[in-house]
């Protein structure tokens with residue numbers, strides 16, 4: 001069977017994007033090649049500029065830094081799932097989402113004094129944001145304590 005997307009794909013190999021646009025053909029509009037709408041809840045998108053993670057569907061613009069949604073990277077679903085099982089998502093001081101692994105939180109709980117614990121927590125979240133990382137691990141807590 002010859003579908004529209006097959007035709008578009010064939011044409012896309014022969015013509016430059018400008019010519020396709022002039023013909024009113026948008027290769028990216030093919031639903032067959034973009035099944036994201038079929039299961040909108042299994043995907044996560046990450047902002048390349050500020051590492052903000054948007055779940056479920058691609059945002060029009062990043063709510064944090066206003067980067068275009070089309071620049072977001074699609075995160076591996078399997079990886080996101082396994083990560084979510086043993087980590088806790090928090091909102092950092094600057095409104096970004098960060099994850100603490102369970103082990104990192106347990107390590108943090110070892111600090112008896114609440115004020116000191118809070119300082120380490122903030123320090124690590126800031127450090128993680130500065131390094132453009134998204135997950136705080138036990139090793140990072142240990143390093144912050146030493």
Ligand SMILES: [Zn+2]
Pocket residue numbers: 047048049050051052062063064065066067
């Ligand atoms: Zn962003």
